[in-house]
Amino acid sequence: MASRASKLPTPSAPRRLRVPFRTALLIWWCIWLALLLFFFSGVQFSIGPIQIRTIVLNTNFIAEFWPFISRGVLMTLQLALVSIVCASTLALLAALARLSRVAPLNSLAGLYISLMRGTPLFLQFLFIYAALPRVGLIFDAFTSAAIALSLNYGAYMSEIFRAGIQAVGRGQTEAAYALGMTPWQTMRRIVLPQAFRIITPDIGNQFIAMQKDTSLASAIGLGELMQLARQAGNPRQAFFEALIVAALWYWLLTIVFSFGQSLLEKRMARSDRHQEQG
Amino acid sequence: MAAPIVQVEHLYKRFGELEVLKGVNLAVAPREVLCLIGRSGSGKSTLLRCINFLEEPDAGTISVAGITVPAGERSGAHKRHLRELRERVGMVFQQFNLFPHKTVLENLIEAPLVVKRQQRESAVALAEALLAQVGLADKRDVYPSTLSGGQQQRVAIARALAMQPQVMLFDEPTSALDPELTGEVLEVMKNLARNGMTMLVVTHEMGFAREVADRVIFMDGGLFVEEGTPEQCLENPRDERTRRFLERVL
Numbered sequence: 001m002a003s004r005a006s007k008l009p010t011p012s013a014p015r016r017l018r019v020p021f022r023t024a025l026l027i028w029w030c031i032w033l034a035l036l037l038f039f040f041s042g043v044q045f046s047i048g049p050i051q052i053r054t055i056v057l058n059t060n061f062i063a064e065f066w067p068f069i070s071r072g073v074l075m076t077l078q079l080a081l082v083s084i085v086c087a088s089t090l091a092l093l094a095a096l097a098r099l100s101r102v103a104p105l106n107s108l109a110g111l112y113i114s115l116m117r118g119t120p121l122f123l124q125f126l127f128i129y130a131a132l133p134r135v136g137l138i139f140d141a142f143t144s145a146a147i148a149l150s151l152n153y154g155a156y157m158s159e160i161f162r163a164g165i166q167a168v169g170r171g172q173t174e175a176a177y178a179l180g181m182t183p184w185q186t187m188r189r190i191v192l193p194q195a196f197r198i199i200t201p202d203i204g205n206q207f208i209a210m211q212k213d214t215s216l217a218s219a220i221g222l223g224e225l226m227q228l229a230r231q232a233g234n235p236r237q238a239f240f241e242a243l244i245v246a247a248l249w250y251w252l253l254t255i256v257f258s259f260g261q262s263l264l265e266k267r268m269a270r271s272d273r274h275q276e277q278g
Numbered sequence: 279m280a281a282p283i284v285q286v287e288h289l290y291k292r293f294g295e296l297e298v299l300k301g302v303n304l305a306v307a308p309r310e311v312l313c314l315i316g317r318s319g320s321g322k323s324t325l326l327r328c329i330n331f332l333e334e335p336d337a338g339t340i341s342v343a344g345i346t347v348p349a350g351e352r353s354g355a356h357k358r359h360l361r362e363l364r365e366r367v368g369m370v371f372q373q374f375n376l377f378p379h380k381t382v383l384e385n386l387i388e389a390p391l392v393v394k395r396q397q398r399e400s401a402v403a404l405a406e407a408l409l410a411q412v413g414l415a416d417k418r419d420v421y422p423s424t425l426s427g428g429q430q431q432r433v434a435i436a437r438a439l440a441m442q443p444q445v446m447l448f449d450e451p452t453s454a455l456d457p458e459l460t461g462e463v464l465e466v467m468k469n470l471a472r473n474g475m476t477m478l479v480v481t482h483e484m485g486f487a488r489e490v491a492d493r494v495i496f497m498d499g500g501l502f503v504e505e506g507t508p509e510q511c512l513e514n515p516r517d518e519r520t521r522r523f524l525e526r527v528l
C-alpha cells in the first residue's frame with residue numbers, strides 16, 4: 001500500500017510560506033515598536049496632499065534633565081517596597097479578622113475594606129496629607145503616601161488573602177485539630193503556608209500595580225519619579241519629553257518585575273514538580 | 279469488662295433539622311477493636327467526629343483515658359481540655375489529609391514538636407520507627423503527593439501514631455483507595471490491633487471486621503440497632519435492618 005501511495009502523483013498545491021507563529025510575533029512586535037518610535041521621530045513629509053508630521057522632541061531637554069528625573073526612581077521603588085510590605089501585613093490581619101467569629105473584629109475589618117475600596121486612592125492621599133493635619137495628625141509626604149497605599153492596597157489584598165486561606169481544604173484544618181493543634185497553630189503552620197503559595201502570583205500583580213500608583217504621590221509633593229518629571233517639564237513646556245522619560249522608567253520597572261514574577265512562578269512550579277517526582 | 283478507655287454517654291447531635299445522633303451510649307475497653315457498620319447517612323462518621331470534637335455534640339459526655347469533656351461549653355478551660363483529649367485520640371481520615379507542603383517526616387513530627395513540645399531528636403527517632411513499622415522508612419524525605427494512595431494512608435496512620443495516642447479512630451480508611459491498595463492499609467491496621475491498640479473503625483470491609491474486630495456495632499438512624507461479636511452480628515443478625523444491609527454489602 002505504501003508503494004502504491006508513493007507512486008501517486010503528488011498534487012503540487014501552491015505552498016504558502018509558513019512563518020512560525022513565534023517568529024511572526026517577534027516581527028510584528030518590531031513593526032509596532034518602530035511605528036511607536038516613528039511617532040516621536042520628528043520626521044515630516046507628505047504623500048501627495050497628505051501631510052505627515054510626527055512629534056518633535058526636544059532632545060536637549062532630555063539630555064539635560066533625564067538624570068534629574070531618573071533620581072526619582074529610587075524614591076518610587078522605596079515607596080512601593082515599604083507599601084507592599086505594610087499592605088500585605090494589613091491584608092493578612094484584615095483577612096484573618098474577616099474569617100474570625102469575633103464580631104467586633106470581623107465587622108471592623110469589613111468597614112475598613114468597604115471604606116478603602118469605596119473611595120478613590122487619590123482622595124486618600126490628599127485626605128491623609130492635607131486633611132489630617134487639621135486634627136493634629138501631621139505626616140510628611142513619604143509617610144502619607146505609604147499610609148495611603150498600604151491602607152488602600154491592604155483592603156484589596158485582604159480579599160486575595162481570604163480567598164487563598166479559604167482555598168486550603170477543610171480537611172487540612174481538621175487533621176491539625178485532630179492532632180491537638182490550636183486554631184492559631186493550625187493557621188500559622190498548616191493553612192497560611194499553603195495559602196501563600198496559592199496567592200503569590202496575585203501579590204506579584206498587586207505589587208506591579210502599586211509601583212505605578214506611587215505616581216499619585218506627586219500630588220502631595222513627594223520627590224518621586226512623576227513629581228520630578230513634572231518639576232523638570234512644566235516650567236519648560238517640555239511635557240512630552242518629561243513624561244516620556246518617566247513613562248519609560250515605569251515601563252521598564254514593570255517589565256523587570258513581571259520578569260521576576262514569572263521566574264518566581266516557574267521556580268514554584270518546578271518545586272511542585274520536584275515534589276511530585278520525590 | 280475492664281474500666282472503659284472510651285465512654286460516650288447520651289450523645290446527641292443534629293445538623294439543623296436533621297437529628298443524626300439520638301442519644302448514643304458507648305463504652306470501649308482498652309485494647310478493644312470495635313467496628314462500626316451501617317448505611318450511608320446513619321451517623322457513623324458523626325459519632326467518630328464527636329468523640330474527638332471535630333463536631334461539637336449538642337448534648338452528652340465524652341470521656342477518653344480519664345479526660346471527661348461535656349458537650350456545649352465555650353470556656354477557655356473547655357478548649358484546653360478538648361485539646362488534651364485530642365492528644366490522646368488519633369484519627370485517620372478517608373481522604374488522608376496529609377500536609378502537602380511538608381515531607382513525610384515533617385508530617386510525622388509536626389504535632390509532637392508543636393503540641394507536645396518534644397525534643398526534635400526524640401520526635402524524629404519515633405517518627406522513623408513508625409515509618410519502618412508501616413513499611414515506608416525509605417519515604418521519609420519525599421512529599422506526600424509523590425506517594426500512592428495506600429502509601430499516603432499508611433503515612434497518615436503513622437502521623438496519628440506519632441502522638442502516641444491511646445485510642446485510634448478510623449473513618450473508612452480504605453474507601454478512597456483502589457481495591458489493590460486496600461490490603462496494605464488493612465495489614466497495617468491488623469498489626470496495630472495485634473499490638474493492643476484500642477481502635478474504633480468505621481468500615482465497609484466485612485472481611486476486616488470478621489477477622490480483627492472484637493465487637494461489631496450496626497448503626498441505623500443515629501442509634502445502635504445491633505451489636506455483638508462478629509459472628510453474632512455478621513453471621514446471625516437478629517435485626518431486620520442489619521440483615522438487609524449485610525445482604526447488600528456481602
Ligand SMILES: Nc1ncnc2c1ncn2[C@@H]1O[C@H](COP(=O)(O)OP(=O)(O)OP(=O)(O)O)[C@@H](O)[C@H]1O
Pocket residue numbers: 293296298316317318319320321322323324325
Ligand atoms: N456538617 C454537616 N452539615 C450538615 N449535615 C451533615 C453534616 N455532616 C453530616 N451531615 C449529615 O448527617 C447525616 C449523617 O452523616 P454521617 O457522615 O455521620 O453518615 P455516615 O454514616 O458516616 O455515612 P457514610 O457511610 O456515607 O459516610 C447525613 O445525612 C449527612 O448528610
Ligand SMILES: [Mg+2]
Pocket residue numbers: 322323324449450
Ligand atoms: Mg462517613
